[in-house]
Every structure is written in structure tokens, then in C-alpha cells.
Amino acid sequence: METFLFITTAIVAVGAALAMVLSSNAVHSALFLILNFCSVAILYFLLRAPFLGAVQVTVYAGAIMVLFLFVIMLLGAENAELGEEKIGWQKPAGLILGVALLAEIGYVAYRGTKLIDAPVADATNIGAPTTISAKLFSTYLLPFEVISILLLIAVVGTVVLTRRRVVAREERQS
């Protein structure tokens, strides 16, 4: 049962990722990426990380992708690539480099089996919200606080970047 679920979800994830890269309409790309994030969330549940699966669905597939869709529709940037290609050999070169990268990662993962194929220990409770929060608020308290400052800086930076310069224009007129 677990194997069947893994294989199905993996096929859906890879297919959605490929469709995301290949589709010409950016809105379709965003929807395929949501499908990919949801299938990866199912894999998180399979890996005994229910808290992170829930966070993946709410934060990634929910908040972040809604932001993406909002910006795509705000800018009307569904088909931004209609002009001619500036560098003709870019697509084949990108594909060859991608295949080379996959071969490299596969080789390292295959050769490093001692590292990866360690016996899977009993990991029943590692993903429970209680376990995660106990570690988050003791061992990882400092990174947690740094992340909160980072989010605050991101909010301020976003406001500064998208602010229209209304004040300056009014001063020039007066």
C-alpha cells in the first residue's frame, strides 16, 4: 500500500513539475506547481512529518502560490515570451546541462549508499507537532527569533519596493 501510494504520488509530482516548466501560460504553470506542492505534502505525510505536511499545504500551496497567481494576473504576464529568442542555443544547452546535473546527483547518490542507506530507525513520533515545537523553542530558539526578524524585514522591504512615489510628486507640484 505504501509503495503504491509513493509511486503514484511521485509520478504525479514529476508530471506536474514537467507540465509547470513546459506550459506556455503562466497561470497554468502556477496551478501545476500547486499540484506538485500538494503531492509533495502527501510524501511528507508518508515520511511521518504530518506537521510539515500541513505547513506545506497552508503556506506553500496556499499563501505563496496565491501571491504568485495574484501577481501574474495583476501584471497580465501570462504570455511574456512571444518575442524572438535572443540566444538561439539556450534551450538545448539548458537541457544538456540539466541532464548532466541529474547524472551527477544520481552518481553521487548511488556511490554514497553507505550514507543514504543507513537502516531506517523507528521514527514514529519525530514529526508530531509536540516534538517539533519542544525542539523549536529550546534548541533552535535563536534561529526561530532570527527568522521572525527576517520576516519583519521582508515585510518592510516589500512595502518600500512597491510604494509609489506620491509624496515626491506632490512636493514637486507645490
Next chain:
Amino acid sequence: MISTNAYVLLSAILFTIGVVGVLVRRNVIIMFMSVELMLNSANLALIAFSRARAESDGQIMTFFVIAVAAAEVAVGLALLVSIFRAKKTTNIDDVNTLKG
């Protein structure tokens, strides 16, 4: 029980699709979504290793990666909107003012 190897292989495939997306596509928004795909595949590998070692540290790392990704998306999309206001385009080939 699915082996950790299978998860790492799936993560590598998703990461490669993300890299090819950044290299091949010219729409800035789709390139940005490919970067998100790469972050997500790294998260998958982290959680697989977390299960293999039976410790929750990898999952906490993933939690931080998701938070940083949220901040990155907010700032990146704000940059995109302000570039679009100045240049009226989201094609990366048209944004080459810094080129000498």
C-alpha cells in the same frame, strides 16, 4: 517501507526539473516558480534524511526553509512588480540595463 534512496532520487529529479526551468524559460515569474520547485525538492531530501536518522532536526530545518522561502517570494514579487512598472515587461531578456 520506502527506502531513503527512492526519496533522494525523486528529490534529485524534481531539483533537475527546476534547474532546467530556470535555464530554459525566459518569463521571470516561471523562472521564480522553478526556484520554488528547487527549494521544495531540497526540503523533501531533508525530511527523508530526518526519517532515516530518526531525529526531527531535519524537519525543523525544513520549517526554517519554508519561512525563508515565504520572505523571499514576498521580496522577489515586489521587485518584479516594480521592474514591470518601469519596463512594462516580465521577459528576462528585456531587462538588460546593467549590461555594458
